[in-house]
Amino acid sequence: MSGQSESAADSETDTVSGSDPDSNPGPGSRSSPKAPAETDEDAFDDLLAFVEDELNFATSHYNDSYLDRRISSRMRRTQTDTYAEYVDLLHSEPEEQESLLESFSINVTGFFRNPEVWDGIRQILRHCSARTKDTDETIRIWSAACADGREPYSLSLLAHLDPEIDADAVEILGTDISKPALETARNGVYEAPRTVDLDDQLSFLEEYDEQYEQYVERQGRTYTLDDHIRQSVTFERHDLINDEPKSTGDFDLVVCRNLFIYIDNEFKRPILQTIARSLTNDGFLVIGKAETIPPSLKSAFEVRDARRRIYQCDTP
Numbered sequence: 287m288s289g290q291s292e293s294a295a296d297s298e299t300d301t302v303s304g305s306d307p308d309s310n311p312g313p314g315s316r317s318s319p320k321a322p323a324e325t326d327e328d329a330f331d332d333l334l335a336f337v338e339d340e341l342n343f344a345t346s347h348y349n350d351s352y353l354d355r356r357i358s359s360r361m362r363r364t365q366t367d368t369y370a371e372y373v374d375l376l377h378s379e380p381e382e383q384e385s386l387l388e389s390f391s392i393n394v395t396g397f398f399r400n401p402e403v404w405d406g407i408r409q410i411l412r413h414c415s416a417r418t419k420d421t422d423e424t425i426r427i428w429s430a431a432c433a434d435g436r437e438p439y440s441l442s443l444l445a446h447l448d449p450e451i452d453a454d455a456v457e458i459l460g461t462d463i464s465k466p467a468l469e470t471a472r473n474g475v476y477e478a479p480r481t482v483d484l485d486d487q488l489s490f491l492e493e494y495d496e497q498y499e500q501y502v503e504r505q506g507r508t509y510t511l512d513d514h515i516r517q518s519v520t521f522e523r524h525d526l527i528n529d530e531p532k533s534t535g536d537f538d539l540v541v542c543r544n545l546f547i548y549i550d551n552e553f554k555r556p557i558l559q560t561i562a563r564s565l566t567n568d569g570f571l572v573i574g575k576a577e578t579i580p581p582s583l584k585s586a587f588e589v590r591d592a593r594r595r596i597y598q599c600d601t602p
Contacts, residue, residue, distance in 0.1 A: 305458055329369035333357065336373055341383055343390060344527045349555040356389045378422050388466060395433040397487035398440050399543070400575060404490060405595040407441070407541070410570050412450045414538050425456045426533070427444025428564060430526055430542040431459035435519070437541060442518040443501060447494045453518065459532060461524035471521045474511035528556050531564040536564055543595075544574035554580055562586045565599040572596050 334345045334353065356374070364382060366372040376383055398404050412529055414425045429438040438460035443455040462468055470476075478484045491498035492541050501512040525534055526545070546554050558579065561571060571587060573579070573595045579587050587597035 297536070326369050329373065330354070333369045333373045333376075336376060337386070341387055343387055344525075347527050347549055348390075349465075349548055349550060352548045353390070357386070360386050360389055378490075388464060390514045395436045396482070397436045397443075397484065398490035399437070399487075401490045403543075403572065403575065403594045403596075404440070404444070406596050407450075407539075407572060408444060408448060410539055411441075411445060411456070412448070412491060415450060415452045415455065418452065418455055423488055424457065425452070425539075426537045427456065427539045427541070428532060428537045429458060429460045430524070430540060430561065431545045432462050432471065432521070433464070434467045434476070435460055435474065435521065436476070437485050437543070438471070438519045438521075439474065441541070442515045443491060443498060445489075445518065446501060446514060447491055447498060448460045456518055458519040460519055460521045463523065463525050464522075465523060468521050468523060476509045478507040478509065495587055524561060526584075527553065529560075531560050534563055537564050537569055539570045539572070540565060541572045543572060544577065546577045547574060551580065555582060558583050558586075562599060567599060569599045570596060571599070 329389055337343050338345045357369075360382070361367070361369075361372050362373060363385075364372070366375055376386065411425070417423075418425060427438075427441055429441065432438050438458045441458050442453075442456070445451045445456040460468075462471075476484065485504075488498055488502060501515050503510045503512065522532070526542070527549075542561060546557070549557065562583070565571065570590070575595055577595060579597060586600060588600040590596045590598045
């Protein structure tokens, strides 16, 4: 996300992803033995009101099933059995407030997630690089809801390795709402869990004669990004739902993948309007493969590659 940071479900360290893992129908429908009272919808609403009003997190923008799953995960961890009990806990423990807000962050990510989409992103960067050749212009990219930084670093790696892309002209901004995710991103160090093969993710770069290993140092299961890759990327905290655009009309490319599958339809429009305001008149937008641009915004974006969900700003 972030939003925003794409960690979803109790064990989602995937970080925002390709398919919505929210299979929970929401409050009142769970059958887990540890689940809160099944019909306590008023208490659930009170809990969301507390999060919205006191913790300043826009719960009204997200699907109830997504929120319920994250809240239920924190309730299991804190051994509270009902929504009402958990609200009381939130009132008394600021540390749990922070833990809940962090759990809402959508950290589903990876290096070069969905490689076929990255083939399209590569073409965009080549196009922008050809346009700025022999000029002092900068290619500005915004990775919105970037989670722990692997998406913006993928952009930087691609720019440095592809000979048709001028890496010196590329500036990448990564934003998210999660402070811990951004701290990981700034460090540029990733520990591969047993269930994720980072070498497989980075294999997207193997087609280049120049081996990517010079930019990624590996020691055991720890991967560290080279300073050249990190210097092309800056990270800032930003809330796509509530904050103003990071820049107006300056970005050649905005990548915001797999956030919208968690957002209620009525709130997708203002987020996409924020993104549209951030793009140059002919700038590009890439969203998740399971996502679409609402019909009411079709006039702002022209489809460039429907299969890869690549759009171009169509602002006169």
